[in-house]
Amino acid sequence: MHIESSIQIAATDGYPLGATLFYADDSPHPERLAIVNCATGVKAVYYARYARFLADHGYLALTWDYRGIGASRPASLRGFKAGKFDWGSKDFEGVLQWAANNFPDSEIHVVGHSIGGVMPGYAASCWRIDRLLAVGAQYAYWRDYAQAVRRRMFLKWHVAMPLLSKLLGYFPGRALGWLEDLPAGVACEWAFRRARLEHPEPARADHFALLGCPTLAYTISDDPFGTPAAVTRLLDYYVNSKRTLVSLTPHDLHLKQIGHFAFFHDRFRGSLWPETLQWLTTGIHRRRILGEWPSARIVNEEAEDLEDAA
Template sequence: MSPELQTEAPIESPIQIPATDGYPLGACLYYSDALHLPQTVAIINCATGVKAAYYARYAKFLAAHGYLAITYDYRGIGASRPASLRRLKATKFDWGSKDFEGIMSWVIKNIPDAKIVVVGHSIGGVLPGFSASNGRIDRLLTVGAQFAYWQDYAEHARYRMLLKWHVLMPLATTLAGFFPGRLLGWLEDLPAGVAYEWAFRGATLSQRHSSSIFSKPVKHQERCANTHYFAQLHCPLLAYSISDDNFGTPAAVMRLLRYYRGSDRTHVMVTPGEFALSEIGHFAFFHDRFGQNLWPESLAWLNTGNVSRQAVNFLPSEPISEPDTYRF
């Protein structure tokens, strides 16, 4: 794949792609050459409560370098939102096992010989672990990826974030029947199951509350099903942390990386000072201000697997004998 930027603007094609249960997902394809199928498909997984449109600039960047880039909204968000969120039963596990898996299935069916890479922001880096087809992924790049266990939040902001996301969010969700994020100015609206899952997440992915603040304990078989597929991912994984990201702290990122035991996992750190900035935070990696530095750096890894910055942690792949057992 040529590193040279294409001169023509990438083509944008809105499309609907069904999740594995038939739920229609709003998606968009970005590509540069309408006459030839790409050799590599990049699936971009959003953060919680962020529309796929936010990642359009990064998708166009990948498309300009020869990729077919796919952005899509999870059920309940953006172009995948139904008329009423109050009646939508959805969890983050559904986003991975049904929505992301549906995108994977569409790619495998329609472009069977393509190499598949995944870029996962925040919860988007967790979802491949819920996918039955994740063995087809050739590279996984994550940015601030974690599952919002509150004790991993940045120490200076931990109790403020605990109050906001783990007390006020479930309270607002109980009152409204969904999380009214837009009304509050806190990201997008969320299905109730997603909001509760975030608010009541424990230290492991096996601990989840799927439907309400009054959920019954999840059965052992269901807990195992949540993490069953993590171990079958065997591709290289590059995980970015941003030093001023209050969500994706090194502790939070490493907590997630320990699930992907079948992969070589490289953890790298980015600091605002590298770019003469005062902050980057959880979201700005995908802003086009980084189109001349971080984006080409990530592209080089997606193309070749060569890591251009020093690793702060490296976890080699492990022999997998008990895929449903995780130690922290």
């Protein structure tokens, strides 16, 4: 039996965020709590099936919407002030504090899809996270898009999107069939993203080094956003996390395509989802490794120990 409870969580500036808790009726005080961070322009409800799967396996799972999206959307987005940095530094930080305060004895695991894998680095309390699973996680620097579709994606997301946002005061993604509507600030932050997160505000990268937990990141071969270059660019910021980048192809699952969004579709309940659960609970994965990076903090500590011994 599942229990699903709609709640509100306050961001650090008091903005109310719509969220849903998923759990089995016999686990009100779970050993592990999973926070699912959405992709840009995707409602939290899309991840409900994956959250139920986690609840079936003993988790308390939490899905939630960024300000301006889904259950956290105001009556009108025209002129609504919000950016992706707000999503991390205020919204995710508020969710993380809520989880730690209400379930102090639970491990906190974060599943971040696309921009959802960036959110921990914007949050001052990311040191509380015990595991980070990232799927297609990157911050949409256009030169990292898949080369075959880079020009088309640049025109769509870096020309058309900011122009429409400037004209209308928000981005009408739903009317165009391009994901959900977005606050203009979110759309422009995406459209004018540079190669480094420090530009134009260096302080935006301040908290990434606080993440000290293991991180497993998936790159999917037919994902035009989450290419190996894009995911690696993000992982380079989590310097004190032990990071593993693994690859997945549609052929691995006898499919023609997976892309950027399908990972959390119910058809992967018997394949991809169990392997994510295995890694979250045991640290074991089955995918081909493209790259591994140790925690700089641990490397430095080991070096200091060797110096002391000498």
